[in-house]
Structures are given as structure tokens and as C-alpha cells.
Amino acid sequence: MIGINRRNFGLLAGGFLASTAMPAFAQAKGRIVVGTWGGDYQNLQQAHIADAVLKDSGIQVIFDPANDTVRKAKLLAERRLPRGTMDIACMTRQGSNELFTQGAVEELDETKIPNLSKVLPFIRTKYSVPHIYTGRVILYNPDQVSPAPTSYADLWDPKYAGKIGVIDIQYQTTIESAAMISGGGPSNYEPGKAKLMELKKQGVKVFATNEAMAQALKTGEIVMCIMWNARGYMWQKAGINIEIAIPKEGIAVYLSDMCVPKNAPNKEAAYAYLNAMLEEQPQVAFAENMGYAPTNSEVTLPPELAARVDYTPEQREKFIMPDLEYLLGVDSSLQDFWNKEFKA
Amino acid sequence: MIIFCGMSIMLLPLILILWLSVTSNEILALPVEGYSFRWFSEAFRQPQFLSGFLLSVTVATFATVAGLIVSVPAALVIVRRRFWGREALIQLLMSPLTVPAIVIGAALYITVVEVEIASGVPLVGSTAIFAAGHVLLTIPWCVRLLLASMEGLNQSIEEAAASLGASPASVIWRVTLPLIRPAMFAAGVFAFVVSFGNLEVSIFLSGPGQVTLPVAVMQYLEWKIDPTIAAVSVLQVLFVAVMLVISDRFVNISRMV
Numbered sequence: 001m002i003g004i005n006r007r008n009f010g011l012l013a014g015g016f017l018a019s020t021a022m023p024a025f026a027q028a029k030g031r032i033v034v035g036t037w038g039g040d041y042q043n044l045q046q047a048h049i050a051d052a053v054l055k056d057s058g059i060q061v062i063f064d065p066a067n068d069t070v071r072k073a074k075l076l077a078e079r080r081l082p083r084g085t086m087d088i089a090c091m092t093r094q095g096s097n098e099l100f101t102q103g104a105v106e107e108l109d110e111t112k113i114p115n116l117s118k119v120l121p122f123i124r125t126k127y128s129v130p131h132i133y134t135g136r137v138i139l140y141n142p143d144q145v146s147p148a149p150t151s152y153a154d155l156w157d158p159k160y161a162g163k164i165g166v167i168d169i170q171y172q173t174t175i176e177s178a179a180m181i182s183g184g185g186p187s188n189y190e191p192g193k194a195k196l197m198e199l200k201k202q203g204v205k206v207f208a209t210n211e212a213m214a215q216a217l218k219t220g221e222i223v224m225c226i227m228w229n230a231r232g233y234m235w236q237k238a239g240i241n242i243e244i245a246i247p248k249e250g251i252a253v254y255l256s257d258m259c260v261p262k263n264a265p266n267k268e269a270a271y272a273y274l275n276a277m278l279e280e281q282p283q284v285a286f287a288e289n290m291g292y293a294p295t296n297s298e299v300t301l302p303p304e305l306a307a308r309v310d311y312t313p314e315q316r317e318k319f320i321m322p323d324l325e326y327l328l329g330v331d332s333s334l335q336d337f338w339n340k341e342f343k344a
Numbered sequence: 345m346i347i348f349c350g351m352s353i354m355l356l357p358l359i360l361i362l363w364l365s366v367t368s369n370e371i372l373a374l375p376v377e378g379y380s381f382r383w384f385s386e387a388f389r390q391p392q393f394l395s396g397f398l399l400s401v402t403v404a405t406f407a408t409v410a411g412l413i414v415s416v417p418a419a420l421v422i423v424r425r426r427f428w429g430r431e432a433l434i435q436l437l438m439s440p441l442t443v444p445a446i447v448i449g450a451a452l453y454i455t456v457v458e459v460e461i462a463s464g465v466p467l468v469g470s471t472a473i474f475a476a477g478h479v480l481l482t483i484p485w486c487v488r489l490l491l492a493s494m495e496g497l498n499q500s501i502e503e504a505a506a507s508l509g510a511s512p513a514s515v516i517w518r519v520t521l522p523l524i525r526p527a528m529f530a531a532g533v534f535a536f537v538v539s540f541g542n543l544e545v546s547i548f549l550s551g552p553g554q555v556t557l558p559v560a561v562m563q564y565l566e567w568k569i570d571p572t573i574a575a576v577s578v579l580q581v582l583f584v585a586v587m588l589v590i591s592d593r594f595v596n597i598s599r600m601v
Binding site for chain 2 (some may be wrong): 033035037038039040041042043062063064065066067070073074077078080081083085086209211214215218219234238239240290
């Protein structure tokens with residue numbers, strides 16, 4: 001039998017009052033949920049952010065791994081909830097822009113992310129912190145492709161007909177690459193469609209995923225493809241016989257962001273996490289293991305690694321950034337073209 | 345000859361997975377460059393595979409038991425009684441089979457969000473909803489197998505028990521249930537396998553930090569395509585095979601499945 005006498009009641013009431021007053025001077029601590037890609041992407045965050053930079057911070061990090069499309073669907077569905085399920089959402093730049101446009105993620109309070117000032121200015125946004133980035137390149141098998149490709153147009157060389165592959169989930173970037181050699185560009189994908197139909201006539205192979213493409217490069221079924229530099233680095237490390245060529249049309253940029261949903265339950269800790277992920281150790285770990293360039297401009301990679309995964313100031317000046325507004329508008333028509341004409 | 349071809353096509357993925365799991369290739373592809381057991385040790389070094397396996401077993405066990413608890417009475421009523429809407433009820437119970445699992449996952453998720461907005465009860469990401477989603481997957485398999493078994497049941501045994509004075513509850517407990525025990529077991533095996541292997545419902549409904557084995561495997565594949573996942577699959581196949589051999593001692597499932 002639990003009796004509550006006046007004294008106990010007073011203690012309980014006092015404790016309750018004290019606990020409600022706590023958030024006013026709360027430190028960033030407690031549990032946060034990081035919605036992220038799983039596998040190595042999650043493991044590296046666990047090892048180099050949660051278990052390293054934030055080790056004694058009192059922040060407990062729980063990962064919620066899924067593909068970004070599932071994560072986006074979840075965030076859009078739960079945006080009207082007062083308390084969401086995620087404190088941090090890892091997104092592609094297109095994804096974070098869409099989530100911000102839809103009102104699902106918040107405009108960041110930059111004073112809470114001191115490291116943000118070190119981030120390369122041209123990849124910053126008000127709604128996301130760039131985590132890692134890489135450039136789009138051409139991967140080729142040096143035994144089969146000679147001379148080395150210098151342009152996306154080399155994929156259309158009849159010499160390689162039937163040995164060129166594209167990736168289903170990379171439909172946007174594939175159409176963009178085709179547009180870049182046919183009078184279009186990041187803000188006009190239209191000319192790319194006709195150009196891709198030529199590639200189709202030459203017997204292009206469409207692979208469902210990046211991994212299927214890696215297998216095809218390994219077995220020699222495919223000799224050349226459009227890919228991210230970071231994937232090229234990972235595949236070289238895995239023993240696939242490929243070289244990386246930078247197209248003369250320019251380096252189009254892929255960005256992975258982290259955002260804070262408007263209804264994140266623990267925003268203070270989320271901001272601490274965003275700041276921690278920009279620290280040198282996790283940034284270098286992602287470069288070494290996955291081949292992504294650091295977004296923190298003050299992080300210096302070992303020269304040999306930098307040569308393979310990072311970009312020189314001259315290259316950065318000529319980066320081709322995605323036109324997010326344009327992509328939001330045309331995405332469904334791009335999907336239509338891809339599925340009904342190109343793949344049909 | 346045809347049987348032999350059919351059998352080898354069915355066995356091919358199993359043999360290939362077994363073979364690839366012991367190659368030293370860094371990429372899951374042929375030709376084989378050498379042999380090694382290192383992918384098995386790699387599999388054990390990835391904590392998400394072991395925790396994912398344990399979670400999948402837990403969820404699948406719960407879903408199997410709960411699925412049977414729902415399906416046995418439903419099947420009994422459907423077989424023994426003729427009532428208005430009986431066919432519709434069968435279709436309803438079978439409906440999770442006709443909807444793609446990814447649609448079930450997304451639809452349940454959106455529904456749960458709406459219910460939480462309306463009621464204020466924190467349901468999104470809760471274990472209860474996650475488990476309920478899996479129970480939903482098991483119901484059609486249980487109901488279909490139980491119906492097939494019960495329809496072939498000799499009703500005169502139950503009638504004899506009743507005429508000798510057994511109460512309806514006693515008839516069900518002491519006659520009907522023992523008679524359909526092999527079917528219940530087979531239904532349980534199917535339910536377990538369906539829940540254990542499910543990816544689509546888990547990815548939407550599992551709470552933060554709850555990563556089932558299929559989700560862990562898919563997420564691993566996002567970045568690496570080494571034979572670690574082949575090693576994980578071999579271990580999974582072994583687990584299921586051992587379970588089947590053990591259960592075969594209790595019920596002759598080869599007769600049922």
C-alpha cells in the first residue's frame with residue numbers, strides 16, 4: 001500500500017515543478033533519432049559521430065535506417081504531428097529542398113551550429129547542413145575503353161554500342177548528362193531526351209540499382225557508365241577494374257544533407273549532432289571509407305586521398321550545381337519520359 | 345527429366361548463394377577468384393545483422409502466434425456456419441495478399457499518423473503497430489491453410505463427441521483442434537516465414553532503432569556488394585532448415601506443406 005501523506009505530496013509536487021522548469025536551461029542531451037541510409041553510411045556515423053565526437057555529451061543517438069524515398073514519404077506524412085519520429089533527416093539535396101518547400105523541415109538556427117561557418121559557401125542552404133558531396137564522372141574499364149573518355153559524348157561512340165549501362169534510379173542525372181552534350185544543361189533537360197533515345201537505339205542496358213551496375217562492370221558486361229566519383233572510389237577499392245574520367249562538360253555536384261524536421265522532439269541535441277558531423281574526424285572518415293569530399297572547408301585530407309576524392313579550387317569554381325526549382329517542376333515529366341519512352 | 349529440371353532451377357539460387365558465400369571475391373559476381381570463409385566473420389562483425397536477426401525472430405514469433413489466434417476461430421466459423429457475408433469475410437481475410445506489401449506498409453503508416461493526430465496517442469513508430477502490421481501479413485496464409493484442412497475434416501467425429509455429451513467448447517478443444525493440429529503447424533510455418541522475410545511493412549512501421557534482418561541486409565547492399573550478405577543468407581537458410589527438421593519431429597509437415 002502506497003500512502004501519500006502531506007509531506008510526500010509536497011515533495012512530489014516540488015519535483016514535478018522542478019522537472020517542468022528544466023527545459024528552460026536544458027543542455028543538448030537525451031535521445032535523438034537520426035533517419036539515415038543504413039549500412040556503412042550508418043556505421044560511419046555511429047563510429048565517428050555518436051561514439052567519438054559526441055561520446056561524453058550525454059546525447060544518445062538512435063539510427064532509423066531506410067532509403068531516402070521512404071524517409072521523405074514518412075516525413076511528409078507525419079509533418080502535421082506535434083512530435084515527429086526523427087530529429088535529424090539525412091537527405092539528398094533535392095530531397096531536403098522538397099521537404100523545405102513542403103514545410104516539413106525547419107529553417108536552421110545557424111547560431112547553434114558554429115561549424116557551419118566553415119562549410120563551403122556555394123553548397124550551403126538555410127534549411128540543411130551539407131554533410132558530404134561528390135562530383136559526377138565517367139567510369140570506364142581501361143582494358144576495353146581506349147583512349148580514355150573525356151566527354152559524356154564518348155558513351156555514344158558506336159564502338160561501345162551494347163556495352164554502355166545506365167542506372168534506373170539515376171534517371172535525373174542521366175538525362176541531365178545527355179542534355180549537357182546536346183545543347184541543354186542543368187536548367188534545361190529537354191534536349192537530353194532525344195539524345196538518350198539515340199543511346200537506346202545503340203542497345204544501352206538499364207540497371208535497377210548502383211550495385212547491379214557494379215556487378216556488370218566487374219564481369220565486363222559494361223565498359224563505361226556515368227557515376228558519382230565517390231562510388232567509383234568505393235568500387236575501385238572493392239577491386240573492380242575501372243578508371244575515373246572527368247567529363248569536359250563540367251562536374252555536376254551530388255550533395256548529401258542533414259535537416260531538422262519542424263516537429264523534431266529534441267532539437268537542441270539535433271543541432272549538437274549537426275555541429276558534430278562537421279568535425280574533422282567524421283568528415284575524414286567518410287572521405288576515406290566512402291570517397292566523399294568533406295563539406296567543411298577546413299578539413300584537410302591526406303594528399304593522396306584528396307587527389308582521388310576532393311576537388312581543387314579551380315574545379316570547384318566550375319562546379320555545376322543542381323537547379324532545384326527546375327527539378328521540382330519537371331521531375332514527374334522526366335519520370336514519364338524515362339519509364340514510358342526510354343525504358344519501354 | 346522435367347522434374348529434374350524444375351528441381352535444379354529451384355535449387356539454383358540456394359547453391360549459388362552457398363557457393364558465393366565462400367568465395368574471396370570482393371564483389372558478389374562470377375567468376376570466382378578464390379575461396380575464403382572471411383565473409384562469415386564479416387557478417388558477425390556487423391552488429392545490425394545479429395540484432396536484426398533477433399528482432400526478426402521475435403516479431404515473426406509474435407506475428408505467428410497472434411495470426412493463429414485470430415485465424416483459427418475465423419476459419420472455424422467460416423467452415424461450420426453458413427451466414428450472410430461469408431464469402432466477403434473470406435475475401436477480406438485474404439485481402440492482404442492481393443495488395444502489394446509496400447502499399448500496405450505506406451497505407452498503414454499514413455493511417456497511423458492520422459489516428460495519432462486525431463487522438464493524441466503516440467502510435468507512430470510504436471512496437472504495437474509494428475507487430476500488428478506483421479500479424480496482418482500472416483492472416484491470409486493461416487486462414488487459407490486452415491480452411492483447406494477443415495473443409496476436408498470428417499464432421500461426424502465432432503458430432504459423435506457432441507452426442508456423447510461433450511460441450512461445444514469441449515468438442516473444439518478436445519476434438520477439432522487436435523484434428524487440425526498439423527494444419528495449424530503448417531500455417532504457423534508459413535506465417536513465420538512471411539513475417540520473417542518481410543521488408544516493405546517493416547521499413548515503414550518499425551520504430552527508430554528497430555531494424556529487422558531484411559532491412560539490415562537491404563541497407564547494407566546500398567553501399568557494399570561483397571559476399572557478406574550471401575553469408576548472412578546461408579546462416580538464415582540454415583536456421584530455417586534446422587527449425588524445420590526439429591519441428592518435423594513433432595508434426596509431419598512434409599505431408600502438410
